[in-house]
Amino acid sequence: MSIVVDASTKLVVSGLTGREGSFHGLRNRAYGTHLAAGxxxxxxxxxxxxxxxxxxxxEAVEExxxxxxxxFVPARFAAPAIDEAIESGVETVIAITEGIxxxxxxxxxxxxxxxxxxxIGPNCPGVLSPGKANVGIIPAQFFDPGKIGxxxxxxxxxxxxxxxxxxxxxxxxxIVGIGGDxxxxxxxxxxxxxxxxxxxxELIVMVGEIGGDAEExxxxxxxxxxxxxxxxxxxGFTAPPGKQMGHAGAIISGSSxxxxxxxxxxxxxxxxxxxxxxxxxxxxxxxxxx
Amino acid sequence: MDLLEYQGKQLFAAHGIAVPSGExxxxxxxxxxxxxxxxxxxxxxxxxxxxxxxxxxGIKIAADRAEAEAHAGAILGMDIRGPHGEGPFRVERVxxxxxxxxxxxxYASVILDRGEKKLLAMVSAKGGMDIEAxxxxxxxxxxxxxxxxxxxxTAAAARPIVDAAGLDEDVRDEAAEVLAKLAETAMAEDATxxxxxxLIVTADRQVVALDAKVTxxxxxxxxxxxxxEIDAESIDDPQEAMAREKGLTYxxxxxxxxxxxxxxxxxMSTLDVVAQAGxxxxxxxDAGGGSKAEAIVDALTVITSDEKVTAILFxxxxxxxxxxxxxxxxxxxxxxxxxxVPLVVRLDGTNSEEGLAILADAGLANLHQExxxxxxxxxxxxxxxxxx
Numbered sequence: 001m002s003i004v005v006d007a008s009t010k011l012v013v014s015g016l017t018g019r020e021g022s023f024h025g026l027r028n029r030a031y032g033t034h035l036a037a038g039x040x041x042x043x044x045x046x047x048x049x050x051x052x053x054x055x056x057x058x059e060a061v062e063e064x065x066x067x068x069x070x071x072f073v074p075a076r077f078a079a080p081a082i083d084e085a086i087e088s089g090v091e092t093v094i095a096i097t098e099g100i101x102x103x104x105x106x107x108x109x110x111x112x113x114x115x116x117x118x119x120i121g122p123n124c125p126g127v128l129s130p131g132k133a134n135v136g137i138i139p140a141q142f143f144d145p146g147k148i149g150x151x152x153x154x155x156x157x158x159x160x161x162x163x164x165x166x167x168x169x170x171x172x173x174x175i176v177g178i179g180g181d182x183x184x185x186x187x188x189x190x191x192x193x194x195x196x197x198x199x200x201x202e203l204i205v206m207v208g209e210i211g212g213d214a215e216e217x218x219x220x221x222x223x224x225x226x227x228x229x230x231x232x233x234x235x236g237f238t239a240p241p242g243k244q245m246g247h248a249g250a251i252i253s254g255s256s257x258x259x260x261x262x263x264x265x266x267x268x269x270x271x272x273x274x275x276x277x278x279x280x281x282x283x284x285x286x287x288x289x290x
Numbered sequence: 291m292d293l294l295e296y297q298g299k300q301l302f303a304a305h306g307i308a309v310p311s312g313e314x315x316x317x318x319x320x321x322x323x324x325x326x327x328x329x330x331x332x333x334x335x336x337x338x339x340x341x342x343x344x345x346x347x348g349i350k351i352a353a354d355r356a357e358a359e360a361h362a363g364a365i366l367g368m369d370i371r372g373p374h375g376e377g378p379f380r381v382e383r384v385x386x387x388x389x390x391x392x393x394x395x396x397y398a399s400v401i402l403d404r405g406e407k408k409l410l411a412m413v414s415a416k417g418g419m420d421i422e423a424x425x426x427x428x429x430x431x432x433x434x435x436x437x438x439x440x441x442x443x444t445a446a447a448a449r450p451i452v453d454a455a456g457l458d459e460d461v462r463d464e465a466a467e468v469l470a471k472l473a474e475t476a477m478a479e480d481a482t483x484x485x486x487x488x489l490i491v492t493a494d495r496q497v498v499a500l501d502a503k504v505t506x507x508x509x510x511x512x513x514x515x516x517x518x519e520i521d522a523e524s525i526d527d528p529q530e531a532m533a534r535e536k537g538l539t540y541x542x543x544x545x546x547x548x549x550x551x552x553x554x555x556x557x558m559s560t561l562d563v564v565a566q567a568g569x570x571x572x573x574x575x576d577a578g579g580g581s582k583a584e585a586i587v588d589a590l591t592v593i594t595s596d597e598k599v600t601a602i603l604f605x606x607x608x609x610x611x612x613x614x615x616x617x618x619x620x621x622x623x624x625x626x627x628x629x630x631v632p633l634v635v636r637l638d639g640t641n642s643e644e645g646l647a648i649l650a651d652a653g654l655a656n657l658h659q660e661x662x663x664x665x666x667x668x669x670x671x672x673x674x675x676x677x678x
Binding site: 075076099100101102103104106107109110125137138139141142152153154155156157158159160163180182183207209210212213214217233235236237238239259275276277278 | 402404405407408409439440476477480482507509510512513543551552553554555556558559561562563564565566571574607608609610638639640662663664
């Protein structure tokens with residue numbers, strides 16, 4: 001097993017006729033992902049390398065049985081595209097697009113919640129379940145199938161850690177990029193739950209970065225709900241303090257959002273935190289092999 | 291993007307929130323002329339993006355023309371540091387506004403709560419002071435209520451928050467109105483933070499926003515033309531301005547080790563690892579996904595325009611980014627820019643072998659290859675020498 005995407009994934013890509021969308025959509029298909037359809041309003045009836053194009057996601061669901069939607073639509077049109085996906089009948093929406101206005105995402109987040117649709121992203125590299133399916137832009141060649149589940153706010157940092165795990169001879173059940181935006185569809189806790197229930201995942205690597213309090217919340221959740229070992233990495237110890245205005249942010253989260261605060265919160269709950277991507281991979285391998 | 295106080299107040303005024311009238315000025319003569327028009331007493335307030343202006347001497351009351359001139363001379367050009375040592379921020383502009391007769395000081399804010407995925411409204415009867423301290427010492431004095439995203443946040447919806455905060459009864463209707471308008475402003479202008487401290491009640495019982503801290507979502511600037519113009523004007527660091535022009539994500543830091551990585555997370559992590567190796571990063575520069583050779587030339591132009599930089603680390607893990615493109619960019623930049631400083635290059639991921647071959651063929655004298663991120667960090671710190 002894996003989480004979020006696997007052999008049963010039937011993918012519909014919004015923006016498949018665009019440059020980025022076709023490049024990555026077809027790359028996902030070449031990896032073995034079942035690419036069922038593409039969607040571009042006004043281009044229904046055409047095809048991209050044999051993949052049928054529809055005017056709406058709902059048609060792709062009805063005609064091709066699509067159950068997972070990937071959004072590659074430019075930022076200013078992306079929130080409506082995600083909303084369309086939420087209402088189309090798919091189970092999972094993976095939004096790769098970066099730069100979506102945060103208040104648009106606020107509305108979209110609640111629509112997904114209400115509809116019971118799993119939203120991953122936006123501004124994320126997608127989800128890879130090695131050997132089964134790849135939805136998004138994660139370069140699959142750096143990951144082998146294995147027992148380590150990865151959940152990360154950052155794309156390239158995940159590749160770095162994944163590659164170090166591979167070099168150490170370990171692989172992944174899934175790699176989930178949740179995205180680094182202020183409002184994301186699924187946060188660490190949502191994905192940790194899935195890994196806890198996934199029999200193929202024996203250890204979880206969590207990659208966070210400065211800002212917000214998702215890591216602190218995850219630390220609390222891990223302490224009472226996750227039985228599998230979790231190893232974490234946090235980026236941004238030397239990031240300059242932003243030109244912070246007002247103090248309302250700190251009041252809400254009860255935390256300063258710094259890398260140090262996140263590290264301490266995780267360590268206080270027994271999560272080992274690596275100093276560098278290299279050390280994090282090393283700790284993960286060490287813990288996994290007992 | 292953060293707005294200066296006066297820019298925030300102009301936004302408030304546009305949404306029907308009462309603010310004292312005033313004028314912005316950047317020379318002593320203009321301050322005096324504005325003060326003469328506004329009348330005395332008037333407040334002369336430094337416009338910088340940092341809290342603690344008052345304590346630093348950046349806010350003064352002028353009783354007459356002579357005082358206006360003296361205060362303007364003192365405040366314009368002064369360097370203000372934040373309460374945690376941020377900055378310094380040089381005062382280029384002041385806001386001159388009519389003096390307000392303050393009966394009571396409150397606090398009001400609307401902010402995006404990332405964790406709860408809702409806007410949060412906060413009100414306190416204890417305004418005019420450090421609200422973090424209020425929250426810590428007397429948490430019940432700060433009333434916090436999430437705004438239901440599925441319903442309009444009207445004055446009637448805001449009223450219970452105002453009641454719970456225990457504001458003076460005669461101004462509660464008006465305060466609820468202001469709170470609703472702050473939320474409306476946040477939604478209409480794509481603000482992720484709006485803070486008013488103090489929100490005052492004047493001697494004649496008007497509710498007026500005496501300060502404004504506003505943060506606008508940079509991703510939404512395309513639909514706010516005037517705010518986008520403010521954003522374009524707000525960068526005064528020459529490297530940051532150049533980077534912005536070239537479409538690069540660049541933040542200048544104090545050190546001497548230039549950094550270029552792809553992806554924000556990997557770039558932050560690279561700064562950390564360089565610092566752990568004893569170095570001082572000179573910048574954050576995320577070349578982004580799918581960088582082409584030309585972007586690398588631009589990035590090196592920006593990094594080397596900072597004279598403090600004595601060595602540069604490239605830390606690339608190619609996903610969409612192709613290492614051969616990065617290598618071509620390095621070779622091109624070396625030909626165009628006459629690079630004097632050593633370059634430490636770590637290329638891994640997509641097309642790394644092709645990239646390394648391109649670099650080997652070019653035979654650049656100042657280029658040092660490393661195979662790991664840690665190795666690259668140690669090498670660049672050695673080559674950069676002490677940060678002076």
